Ligand code: SF4
C-alpha cells in the first residue's frame with residue numbers, strides 16, 4: 001500500500017478505462033476531474049493560507065489570532081468566505097465597466113494558469129512542458145495586466161497610483177526572479193520541471209552549488225516583492241492609498257484579488273521549492289553508508305515533502321512581512337535595479353563558469 | 360564600490376537582526392486573555408484605566424469640592440459637575456456637589472481628570488465590563504445619593520497659614536486624605 005498520490009490517480013484511470021469503452025469519454029471525464037481537482041485545491045490552499053497567515057501574524061504580535069469558530073479558529077475562513085460570497089457588489093458610476101469587471105478574472109486567471117504548471121507530488125502535475133520554467137514565469141506575469149486594468153478602470157486616484165506602483169514593482173522584480181531561475185536552468189540543463197526534479201534526486205540544487213544559494217535569496221526577495229506583500233506592499237499601502245488598486249472592489253470581485261494574492265504566495269513558494277529546494281524529492285545524503293537514512297526519507301510521501309518545503313518558504317515570507325517596515329518606491333526600485341539585478345546577472349555568469357568547470 | 364558592497368552586507372545583517380527579534384516574539388507566549396472563558400482568572404494590571412469612580416468612605420462621604428477642574432481638563436466633555444450654592448450653619452456661602460455625571464461612552468480613558476483633581480477625589484478602577492443595552496445607561500452618577508463632602512479638619516494654626524499657603528497647596532490634600540481615611 002503506497003501513500004503516493006500517483007497510485008490513486010492511476011487506479012482511477014484504470015477504473016475508468018476498464019468501465020468505459022470510448023477513449024475520448026475517459027479523457028473527457030479525466031479532464032473534468034483534473035480541472036475540478038485543481039480548482040478545489042486552489043480554493044483550499046487560499047483558505048488555508050488565509051488562516052495560516054492570520055495565525056502566524058497573531059503569534060508575531062503576541063496575540064492568539066482567530067480562536068472562536070471551530071478549534072483554534074480554523075473555520076473562521078469558511079465563515080469569512082461565505083460572508084464575502086453573499087456581499088453586495090457595489091456598482092460604480094463613471095468607470096469602465098467592462099475592464100472593471102474583467103480585471104479580477106484576469107488576475108485569477110494568471111494565477112490559476114501558473115498553478116496548473118506546478119508539480120505537486122511525484123508524477124502529479126497538470127502539464128509537463130519542455131519549457132516548464134519559462135511557462136511558469138510567463139503566465140505568472142499575466143496577473144499584472146489585471147492589476148493595472150483594475151487601477152485604471154476604477155477611475156480613482158488611489159487605485160491608479162496603486163496600480164502604477166504595482167506595475168513598476170512587479171515588472172522590475174520579475175527580472176530578478178527570472179534571472180535567478182535562469183541560473184538554475186543553466187545548472188540543471190533543462191527548462192522542463194520533470195528534468196529539473198530528476199536532476200535533484202540525489203542532492204537538491206541548493207546544495208549543488210554556492211551560486212544557487214545566492215539565486216535562492218534573490219528569488220525569494222523578488223518573489224516576495226511580486227506578491228505585493230510587506231515590506232514591498234506599497235501598491236496597497238493602506239495608510240497612503242487606502243487599499244491601492246482594489247479599493248473600489250467589493251464582494252466577490254474583491255475576493256478574487258484576495259484569493260489571487262494568497263495563491264500567488266503559495267505559487268511563488270512552490271516555484272521556489274521546485275526549482276531550488278528539490279520540489280517533491282526527499283532529502284538524500286549522497287554518501288555511501290547513508291542508504292538507511294535515505295530509505296527513511298523516501299518513506300515520507302512526496303507531497304508531504306513538497307508541501308512541507310513550500311510551507312517553510314511561505315513561513316519565511318510571512319516572517320519577513322511581519323518584521324520589516326514598508327519601503328519607499330524609490331528605495332524599492334533602487335533595490336531592484338542597482339542591487340539585485342547586477343547580483344543576479346553576475347550570478348548567472350558565475351554559475352555558467354561553475355557548470356563549465358565543475359560539471 | 361567598496362561602500363556599495365559593505366552597505367549591502369551590513370544591510371542584510373541588520374535585516375537578519377530584525378528577524379531575530381521578531382522570531383523571539385513569535386515563540387514568546389501570547390499576552391491575550393480569553394475573556395469570557397477565563398473571566399474569573401483575569402488580572403488586569405493595577406494601572407489599567409477602565410472606569411472612573413469616586414471613592415466614598417464608610418460615612419458616605421467623598422472628597423470632591425465641586426471645583427470643576429476635572430471637567431475643564433477633560434478633552435471630551437465627558438464629565439459634568441453640577442453644583443449648587445448653599446449657606447452653611449455659620450452663614451457662609453458654600454459650593455456643594457449635586458451631581459457628578461460621567462459619560463463613559465465618550466471617555467477616552469486618558470486619565471487627565473484624575474491627574475488634575477486637587478483633592479484626589481476621583482480614581483480609575485479596573486472594572487471593564489461596561490456593556491449595557493442603551494446609551495443613556497452609560498452616563499453614570501459618581502457621587503452616591505445623599506453623600507456629602509468630607510469635612511476637612513481646619514488647620515491647627517490659622518495664623519501661620521498665609522505664609523505657608525503656597526507651599527502647602529499640593530501637599531495639603533494628601534495630608535487630609537491620610538487624616539480622614
Ligand atoms: S473631582 Fe476633583 S477636580 Fe473634579 S470637581 Fe471634584 S474636586 Fe474638583
Ligand code: SF4
Pocket residue numbers: 411432433434435436437438465466467468469470471472473
Ligand atoms: S479619562 Fe480623560 S476623557 Fe475620560 S473623563 Fe477623564 S479626562 Fe475625560
